[in-house]
Amino acid sequence: MKSLKMALIVQKFGGTSVGSVERIRAVAERVTASHRTGHQVVVVVSAMSGETDRLLQLARALADAPAERELDTLLSTGEQVTIALLSMALESIGQPAISFTGGQVAIMTDSAHTRARIEHIDDHKIRAALDAGKIVVVAGFQGVDPHGNITTLGRGGSDTTAVALAAALHADECDIFTDVDGIYTTDPRVESRARRLDRITFEEMLEMASLGAKVLQTRSVEFAMKYHVPVRVLSSFQDGPGTLVTNEENSVEAPRVSGIAFSRNEAKITVVGVPDHPGIAYAILGPISAANINVDVILQNVSEAGKTDFTFTVERNDFAKTQGILQGVARELGAEDVRGDTHIVKVSVVGVGMRSHAGIAATMFETLARENINIQMISTSEIKISVVIEEKYLELAVRALHAAFALDGEVPA
Amino acid sequence: MKSLKMALIVQKFGGTSVGSVERIRAVAERVTASHRTGHQVVVVVSAMSGETDRLLQLARALADAPAERELDTLLSTGEQVTIALLSMALESIGQPAISFTGGQVAIMTDSAHTRARIEHIDDHKIRAALDAGKIVVVAGFQGVDPHGNITTLGRGGSDTTAVALAAALHADECDIFTDVDGIYTTDPRVESRARRLDRITFEEMLEMASLGAKVLQTRSVEFAMKYHVPVRVLSSFQDGPGTLVTNEENSVEAPRVSGIAFSRNEAKITVVGVPDHPGIAYAILGPISAANINVDVILQNVSEAGKTDFTFTVERNDFAKTQGILQGVARELGAEDVRGDTHIVKVSVVGVGMRSHAGIAATMFETLARENINIQMISTSEIKISVVIEEKYLELAVRALHAAFALDGEVPA
Incomplete structure (x- = not known):
């Protein structure tokens, strides 16, 4: 500026x-x-x-x-x-x-x-x-x-x-x-070595925001991306350069991963033992969507003896409503049971650098394995990998990944 | 309605x-x-x-x-x-x-x-x-x-x-x-026998309002009069017919006087011993008007030995400001003194019936004289007569006039 x-x-x-x-x-x-x-x-x-x-x-x-x-x-x-x-x-x-x-x-x-x-x-x-x-x-x-x-x-x-x-x-x-002085590599309340990013792309920002690092309203980021408006996130209460959000990708020396995002606002629901025939995903998720509940990660297990387990996550405050809807649906489908778990979180590594770097997923899974953290669900996009894990491992996972992807450090001069 | x-x-x-x-x-x-x-x-x-x-x-x-x-x-x-x-x-x-x-x-x-x-x-x-x-x-x-x-x-x-x-x-x-259920013949807090008027003309309403019985904003009454809009003043909190304010004059049997209005927000200022030559009214009132102060009743005494006293009233909260302005003016004019009195009030009888009835002023002055109330200033218009009197006589004057003009009574059925 x-x-x-x-x-x-x-x-x-x-x-x-x-x-x-x-x-x-x-x-x-x-x-x-x-x-x-x-x-x-x-x-x-x-x-x-x-x-x-x-x-x-x-x-x-x-x-x-x-x-x-x-x-x-x-x-x-x-x-x-x-x-x-x-x-x-x-x-x-x-x-x-x-x-x-x-x-x-x-x-x-x-x-x-x-x-x-x-x-x-x-x-x-x-x-x-x-x-x-x-x-x-x-x-x-x-x-x-x-x-x-x-x-x-x-x-x-x-x-x-x-x-x-x-x-x-x-x-x-x-x-x-x-009320923050920029976008950080992760939440400083979880990892004190988190550092402010000088720059971030709109796509990364969208992944960071939707994954819980809410600073900018998602729609405004989409708008800025569409119309090529450089956006700078700054603190109202102190001076500083903030974080510039732009369409430009990081330079060739950019790190592969820009940040570790996470969300505690997650709940997991599994419909157990559903007879496996075409259309069960729609039969299960249709009524959920009709109730205006957003479904995030979805996992359908390999069928065994003509039956399968169907698992997905929703926002934690939609959990009770979702379970209520599924009672009837599960009965109609002839499912054996509906199980829920609200003690889960989602942790994601985000970075446009992923596109041109192999091995991000491997490093992520290896890091979590070394800390004995069991991965329950995996979801990937071009610029992020998310895992669903037990809630108690959240801080450990974030810190381990922050270090593994070389994000630790001080705010650059 | x-x-x-x-x-x-x-x-x-x-x-x-x-x-x-x-x-x-x-x-x-x-x-x-x-x-x-x-x-x-x-x-x-x-x-x-x-x-x-x-x-x-x-x-x-x-x-x-x-x-x-x-x-x-x-x-x-x-x-x-x-x-x-x-x-x-x-x-x-x-x-x-x-x-x-x-x-x-x-x-x-x-x-x-x-x-x-x-x-x-x-x-x-x-x-x-x-x-x-x-x-x-x-x-x-x-x-x-x-x-x-x-x-x-x-x-x-x-x-x-x-x-x-x-x-x-x-x-x-x-x-x-x-918050009132209509326009009254006078303030019921001063005269408990005051009664609600079924009808009143815009002109009377303007005189009543500007004299202190504020219910409707003056500008709105002028507007209603100009565009012939019948206005009804009603209570928000109880049912009742209220008072209809219209252009129509009262019927032939209408009382000569519709109400007794009064204002405590008055102060009197006298410039004593001004050399009496043309232009002194403007010399005194010009600077007052320039300071956006409204002058109400004005009285200039008969000249004696080439000198006169000039008296006028202003709103009480403009009194100090007016006195300040007059210090300089009086010096320039060679006046002997500037005297003020904030213990005065204005009492008025109002009614369109006055136009066609003689003797209203005589009845008013006689009534006040009988109560030993000294009249300091008099101002008249087609439908009202106002007098300036000592503040302590306010209630006595209002009640005596209310009775003298046959306004006492109950709210009509």
């Missing part, structure tokens, strides 16, 4: 970063500093932390299932309050600024209330304000449909707003300010 | 009436009842009580003089929250409803942020929703300027929104729900 001259930068601050009058003032000073180095700055903000929950509570007190159009009208006030306050704070320190709601920009979306998708962004008003020397403050999370109805993008949608604005404005960079 | 068939009614509920989830639910039931009798209903709501102050506090913590455009963007969220919650509440009891912000309607205003004036209201969306059988819930107090900026109409602006909507929609009636 420091090397950019007269760049256009989008900076996004989440609810914690604007959670009080003092923090809003700090954000005002931070974005003013960026503006003074000669950059044009568009700021995207979320609702002050706690505000969305407060509004939801009011809504739920009035209606069990609040009308979604009205829910969007209600929740969008959260960001509207923040844009007004931040703009006031900027003007009060002598920095010309102007706020825009999603509708004022306009950020055009479809009409799917509470989960709208951005279809088009009009950049006229923003460009005019930037050219007039103003910092532009835009409400995240919200838009407007073709009929003038207020829409929201769903929780975490402010990241998507920031990236979409950066794409529409052909911004040089989209800075996402968070 | 009960006699109207298939009428279009605008109903306005202030901040106290929508101050909690329970009260919003009560409003939902109330407007649904109106709708079920066959009326088309447009509801105008204010921010939940306390919300505007909460937002103002945040703004003032960030800026001594918050940018007015941003203040409007901030404060308008208050009503937006209420329209969404009320619409949810309506839908949850099976009553189709839809909310509109000022911008969504659109209620077009000029660009005078924090004190905008309504210039035009587009009735398309509201009509379509009404015709579809919905109750339409509109945010009071706010509008949008031709550039898409959010504007507000100033405190109490929700009354103006309601009346303006009623005018634009040619509504049959505009019901203003308040």
Whole structure:
């Protein structure tokens, strides 16, 4: 960022970063500093932390299932309050600024209330304000449909707003300010030798995020990847270069593995002794999917005597619901039993370098074997290998793999 | 209201009436009842009580003089929250409803942020929703300027929104729900025999309001008068006919006086011994007016030996500021002294019947004389006579006049 001259930068601050009058003032000073180095700055903000929950509570007190159009009208006030306050704070320190709601920009979306998708962004008003020397403050999370109805993008949608604005404005960079100072090789709470990555690819970021290292909303990463928007993850509370997320692959000297991701939010279910005939996967997973439950790793054992075991994982909070659905399904299929296990976790090695390096899987399995950790399920993609293991081995597995793939170290100078 | 068939009614509920989830639910039931009798209903709501102050506090913590455009963007969220919650509440009891912000309607205003004036209201969306059988819930107090900026109409602006909507929609009636059950002949806290008026004219209402009996915002009354919108003042918390405010004058049997108004918010200032030459009124009042201070009653004594005393009243909270301004002015004019008195009040008899009845002033002065109340200043208009008296006589004067003009009584059946 420091090397950019007269760049256009989008900076996004989440609810914690604007959670009080003092923090809003700090954000005002931070974005003013960026503006003074000669950059044009568009700021995207979320609702002050706690505000969305407060509004939801009011809504739920009035209606069990609040009308979604009205829910969007209600929740969008959260960001509207923040844009007004931040703009006031900027003007009060002598920095010309102007706020825009999603509708004022306009950020055009479809009409799917509470989960709208951005279809088009009009950049006229923003460009005019930037050219007039103003910092532009835009409400995240919200838009407007073709009929003038207020829409929201769903929780975490402010990241998507920031990236979409950066794409529409052909911004040089989209800075996402968070409560961490970048993306790490693994969770520092599990492995203290985890180190911040200077760079990571969008694909790696997606694997890291969906595997539990949640920093950026998945949809916003997909958006950034699609529109080639360089995204930088930075800390709201301290200076530092953060982690740049881009389409560029690492250099030839890049490590094969970028990080070790893990997820505790896993549960395993096995349908035991299912008569093995075509269509059982659909018969079992169809009703689960219909109930809006995401299935992750799937394993079907080799058939023995015309019967097979069918195993899959779901998010742990979907476990009870999934078991309930399967009772009936298993009876209909003539299965012997349905067994569940909530004491499992998923550990993954992630890295675009895998594509061109053989032996990652071998190293992973060898490392786990040396620590006497039994692998229950395996799932692979081009840039990650995941294993399901017993929960008690999580920390041991993460640390062993972090060392095995030479990720240990200090934050580079 | 009960006699109207298939009428279009605008109903306005202030901040106290929508101050909690329970009260919003009560409003939902109330407007649904109106709708079920066959009326088309447009509801105008204010921010939940306390919300505007909460937002103002945040703004003032960030800026001594918050940018007015941003203040409007901030404060308008208050009503937006209420329209969404009320619409949810309506839908949850099976009553189709839809909310509109000022911008969504659109209620077009000029660009005078924090004190905008309504210039035009587009009735398309509201009509379509009404015709579809919905109750339409509109945010009071706010509008949008031709550039898409959010504007507000100033405190109490929700009354103006309601009346303006009623005018634009040619509504049959505009019901203003308040914390009182109508307009009284005087303040019942001062005279327990005060009684609710069934009807009052706009002109009387303006005199009553500006003299301290504040129930309706003055601008909204002017608006209703101009566009011939019948306004009914009703209680949010109990049933009753309220008071109908219309252009129609009372019948021939109407009393000469409709009510006794009073104001404690008065202060008197006398510039003593001013050399009496043309232009002294302007020399004294010009700087007061320039400081945005409203002068009310003005009295210039007969000149003696080329010198005169010049007396006028201002609102009590402007007293110190006015005195400060006058120190310099009095010196320049060669006046002998500037004297002030904050222990005065204004008491007025109001009634359109005065136009055609002689002797009102005589009765008023005689009544006060009988009670040994000294009149310090007198001001008259076509439909009111005001006197400035010592503060300690306020209750005595109001009760004596209330009786003298035959206003005592019970609420009519």
